[in-house]
Structure formats: C-alpha cells, structure tokens
Amino acid sequence: MRRLFGTDGVRGLANGELLTPELAVAVSASAARVLAAHRGAASRPVAVVGRDPRASGEMLEAAVLAGLTSAGADAVRVGVIPTPGVAHLVAELGADLGVMISASHNAMPDNGIKIFAAGGHKLPDAIELEIEQAIDAGPARHRPTGAAIGRVRDQTDAVDRYVAHLLTSTPRTLAGVRVVVDCAHGAAAEAAPAAYAKAGAQVVAIHASPDGLNINDGVGSTHLGPLQEAVVAHGADLGIAHDGDADRCLAVDAAGHVVDGDKIMAVLALAMKDAGTLVDDVLVTTVMSNLGLHIAMREAGIGLRVTGVGDRYVLEELRAGGFSLGGEQSGHIVLPDHATTGDGLLTALRLMARMAETGSSLAELAGIVTTLPQVLINVSVGDKATVAASAAVASAVAEAEAELGDTGRVLLRPSGTEQLVRVMVEAPTAEIAQRTATHLAEIVASA
Template sequence: MGRLFGTDGVRGRANADLTPELAMAVAVATAHTLAETDRSHPPLAVVGRDTRASGEMLEAAVVAGLASAGANVVRVGVLPTPAVAFLVGEAKADFGVMLSASHNPMPDNGIKIFAAGGQKLPDDIELQIEATIEADGAPARVRPTGAGIGRVHDLLDGAEHYIQHLVGSIGHSLTGLKVVVDCANGAAAEVAPVAYQEAGAEVIALNAEPDGLNINDDCGSNHLDGLQAAVLEHGAHLGIAHDGDADRCMAVTADGQQVDGDQIMAILALAMREAGTLTADTLVATVMSNLGLRLAMSAEGIRLVETRVGDRYVLDELRASGYALGGEQSGHIVLPAYATTGDGVLTGLHLMARMAATGRSLAELASVMTKLPQVLINVPVADRTVGAGASNVLAAVSQVEAELGETGRVLLRPSGTELLVRVMVEAATQQVAENAAERIAAEVRLASPAG
C-alpha cells in the first residue's frame, strides 16, 4: 500500500479510490491508534461531512467502522471542517473525522482526522494509522461484542454552538455592511449566512442550495466570477467566497476586485498589531505567498515566517512558536485564539469587523500591499515525482531563475492531493511571468504526460 495520507488527509474519487471499505478501514485503524494512550474509557469520536452525495455513503462506513472498534460516535451532520474541529474540543472527544474533499470537484471526497482538542494529526500518528491498516487481520483483530460495541448519537445543535462561538470572537458589530456570501453549495450554506447576519451584516446568500451534486460547481472560492457580478448587482460593500468545507475565505471589493488570502492576512496582521494581539509582531505564511506580502509586512515592521505549502505546516509553526496569525494565499487563514484550523467564516467575520471598526472600504484596507504579478499553472501529470524532478524540468527552472535574478522567483512543487505539478512564477510584469511559467509547464508536460 502506498502512502494514504496527503497534505490534507486521505483523498480520492469516491467509490473508486476512496471506497467504503477503505473508509471503514481508516476508521477502525484510527480508533485503535488514538485509543492506545487511554483505555480507561471507550473513545469518543465526532463525525461530520460536507454536502457531497458520496458523504452519506462514506459517513455510514466511517461510523460503522468506529462503532465496530468500540468507539462511541457523535454525528454532527453537514458542517464546515473547522466546526467539526471546534466540536471535537467542545465535546472533549478523543478525535474527530470530517468527510470532505474541500475545494476539489464533487466526485472526489476525503477523510480528515482531528486529534483531541481539534488539532490536526502529526505525521507519525498518520503513519501509525497506515501501519495498522496494513497489519489488520494478520493476526485477526479481536472485535468487541455486546456492550463493547460503540454507540451512535446525533448532535442536532452543533451549528448553533459553532455560530455562537464565531460571532462571539469579534468585538465590533457589522451593522451597516452589506455582504454577498458565496457558499459554494457546500458546508457553509447554513452556517455562513446566519453567522454574518447575527453579527449585524445585511447578507445576500449565493450558491446556498446544495443538492449533493453541485458543490464547488463553478462557484465558491475557486470561481469568483459569479460573486464579483453579484456584488456589483446588489451594490454590496464586499463579497466573501468559501469553498466546499468552508475552511477558506476569499473576498471581493465593492468594485468587484479580488482580495486573496495574502491580502486578507495583511489586513488582519495590521489590525492585530494595532490591538496588541499579534504575537511577536509575526505573521506565518507559506512559500507560495506573494512577494508583495513580504514587502508590505517588512515596511510595517512585521516579521514574516515562511513554511512549506500546506495549512498543516502553517499550523505546526503557529503551535510551536505561539504565533497568533498565519495562512495561505488560497484563503486558509488561521487564528489560533479562536480556531485550531483554517476557518473561512471566522476569517470573514474578522475581515468585516476590521472594515466596520475603521470605516474603511475593503479596497482601502487591501491597498496596504501591492501584489507582484504571479502566475500559477497546474499541470496535469501521470507521475508527480517525475513531473517535478525530471532533468529537462530542472534545467528550465534554472534558466528562468537566472533570467529573473532578483526581480522574481520560481516555485515548482507536486500537489499533495491531486495528480498535478504546480508551476508558480513571480516577475516584474505579467507577460514575463506568464511566458516563464508556460516554458516550465511545457517541460513538465513533456516529462510526464497526463493519461
């Protein structure tokens, strides 16, 4: 068996790569692995999902697997990933399971596992779970019977607890702000509009009618065209877009301009520095963040710490060093004082609270940083390792880097969740960045043509 866990859990095409049998095996292995440290009581697990039709099937498999391993299960239904993490902590559960493929297309699904307190699993625990799956049945594992079988209960007011927590995290009413929120026909559909309304905003909900098949379908944080048009149509102060499991937040200004995760981090960093809550005047971001963020933070006397790509690495740095803000350009923003993982709705609330507190527009606030032209090409490949490491690809990267010198940079990396190699180039002009990125992408395609 190859490595199951990627940078954000186990993902694959539901019922093909990610089958009910695999989901059950992951659940059983997780229950046994995370219960090893404390056998004084049956483990308690919180299980949630996004709106994908396959989530119903996989939830049934996961719940069955957990109960068969002796774990008690609390089902919370359709909720954002950060809500499940929050409820793991609130319920003092031993772990949690979220069924979601985040921003991926509807046919995909995934399994995200949270440890006690709603924290993401460290690599060594993921490896233990994988080893347990490989070893299961050799020798055969003794299953509990009778009273030892886990029980399953439904939590009906999990969303209410979560929304109350979110709204309580901001210190300023959003009264007077009109916002269009694109819920991606996903897990934000019930939570985000209510949270923003309860905080005082006038809310227009977009793509908030999930049917199990339309999640992320030309909507949400990866597809901002519809949101941009709706903001202009309704004369809103801003638009906010979430992805399928609502752990991302992207924004749109009143005149329809995109505001990405880097700009949101810059806005929040200055707000927190002003409030005295930006620990060590430090922001944590990944190597994918725009050079403009680094320059803006440097000009403001804020230190930028870089990590590998992936919100888990941002989280690791935040926890290890006690920093108060971090995130990714893609809109995963982490505020550790209120959440253990990226939380799109929480981010949206704090972004709007900054607008309300200052009386400034989103465009004004975002102008703190100037984005360097940046081009990202996701190249489909048959083999991510070959696509990113072939000699012709590395030669092309070296040549482009030499041409750019100090005026730009190149970042080449295989995706952790899809058969893609990501080619990112920053340069002084858009045309230079596009040409350079396409040259490298062409070499990637030659090295590992997609099937």
C-alpha cells in the first residue's frame, strides 16, 4: 500500500515532518533508479526538474538535484515553469523522467514533489509503489562515483519552448479577445501572459509578481473574487484564473460570473465535436462533475465516461479508450493530442479560440450547461479511514440518497493530500443541497 504518494505526488508542509530535504533526495534518487530500470536504458538516465516559485522550492530543488545525480542521472534544471511545461519538456527532450516541485493550489508553507515518467506521463500506482519500496530499502549499496555521478545543466529557454508548443497547439488567432489572467503569483506568471499575448489576445495580467511567499495568497483559481472584480473593471471579455502550478484554470465571463471546469469542458467538447476531433463523441470526467453537465452532453449527443476523482484517473481512461478530451470540475482539463497532463494554459487558449471562432461571448457558450445547485463542504477529520468505516456515516448517506432520489446525488470522498473528507450534495434547490450537506458534514465530523 502506498503511504507517501497521494493523488498528485508527495505533498506536505515543506521542511516539516514529511516533506524534508532528506525525503526529496530519497524520492528523486529512487525514482531515477526505478524508472531507468523499467526503460532499460543503456545510457545514464536524464531528468527534467522544474518548480513553482514558492520559497521552499529552492531548498527542495537542491535536494532533488542531489538525489538524481547521486543515482547517476543527469538533471536538466528548467527553473520556474508550469507543471505541464515540465511534462512537455520531458517528452520534447527525450528525458527518462521529470520532477516538478509544487504544491499546486495549496498555501505557501506546503510544497510537493510530482514525478513524470518518460513521455511526460504521470506514474501508475504500481510504479509509485516500487519507488516507495526503494525508499524504504534505503540508499543503494553501490552508488556511482567519479565520472558516473550525474551532472546538472540549465535549460534557459524552457519557458520559451513551452510557450512555442502551446502556440502550435492553438492555430486560431485570438485577435479581438481581451482577457484578464490571474497568475496566482505562481508558475504561470511569465508563461501565461506571454502565451496569450503571442496568440493575439489583449492581456491584462494580475497577481503576476511572485516573491516566493505570496503564491495562492488570496488569489488564483481558489480565490476568484479579485479576478471577477478585475474583469468587470477592465471591461474584458473574460478572465482566466490559474492555480500555483498552472495545471488547471477556471474562467470568469464578462459580467464576472464563474465558469467552472464542467462548463469549460462542455464548451471544448462541442467545439471538438463540430471539428470532428472529439473521438467517439466521448467526454471523460469524474464523479464530481455536476449532473447539469451530464444532461447537457446527452442533449448534444456526447457520451460521458465517469472516473474517480483525480486527473490521473481521467488520464488513465483517456489513454485506455483513446479519447481526446477529459477533465475535472476543478479545472484540470486534458487534451491528449497536445498534452500528457492537465494544462491550464492550453485549456484557456482553446476556450478563447472557441470564442474567437464563433463570435460568441463566454456566457453564451457556457450557457449550454444549467448547473444543478451543488454544495461542497470540506470537513477536517482526525482519521479519514475511520470515517470511511463508520456505520453512522454510511447510514446517513443512504438516507440522504433515498430522499433525493433521481433529483440529486451525494458524494463523500477523502482528500488525497489532507486529513479532510469532502461532502458534496447536489439537489433541486440550493436550500435542500445546503441542508443535506450540512447534516452529513456534522455526522462526518463526529464519526
């Protein structure tokens, strides 16, 4: 059973009990050995290493580089760059693995380590388990010395390469589109404004001055208020909000209304269906997607494949079925023809391209989905496993589901990165959804 890797790598308080420099050395060294063994490469493995701008990333980057080179891997340091930029560069440079140091949307004190395999793909559970077992076994007995120790080089044009890739994936000009982009003082601060401007959009960048401490601090995709105000103030056509590592995006229409991942997926699915590029007319999404998306896609002749929560599971379904679009309500959206992981910048470019193509406003395009009232409550718990095994919780959920019938649904799921249980309820009215979710949250909290 995995104990270090959650739904999106290893994450925790930087320099705290779990995410220490010592662990970063062990994770990166073990990953290099395990992935090199699976590839059977004759030459020394190569790893791409990137990070978001949070202060602890400097410390952890040094530890990751030490771990990789101690295992005989050469490291390509790409600096501050979005997570999908690291995934792309792993593929473009033919590297054996990639390491992204980021805690995504988490607050600044946290950080994390994400590992990509060759081609820029996320690791399957079995490989993560092998890496954990290698960590538990301790340092390798026979480590490289002399010329066999890995070397570090800097890829100074990494962001430029990534932006160029995004532009080739978005052939339509965005001339006439005015966008406000909230970079969350994160990894997108340089890449996002550059990509959108080079694609032809008029760009107003906000929260694009990272200082290592301000990432996600009241800004970005988890704090949409400042973006909503800025879109209206600047008279923009839309706003785009990224999280700290820019593997997701949410949007805001010209009136300041939020356009979530479900609505973005619906817009992109219709665009791809019209273009004949939506494979089998299927959209892959998770159990968190609103029933309104299911209804809209059914009426548009688009089928849904539903997975567990986490973009890794969306990716697995996309690859297994050869599908071309999938994602999450949270804004992690994957376009496998152009990216191996969720890419907030690519998603935003495609969304704006649909606006430019149709001449429609974002509100008009997103209006295809009528969202059922949904309430999500994050409940702090002492032990997620205890909640999962609670008979009282199971009984309360069954009662709520019986009351809602076909008019709504209930979903309880543990967080993959924190001691939280997420209680989600959809219902015909906001009042019913709130009442039901609050009741269930109380049961969960007392379990």
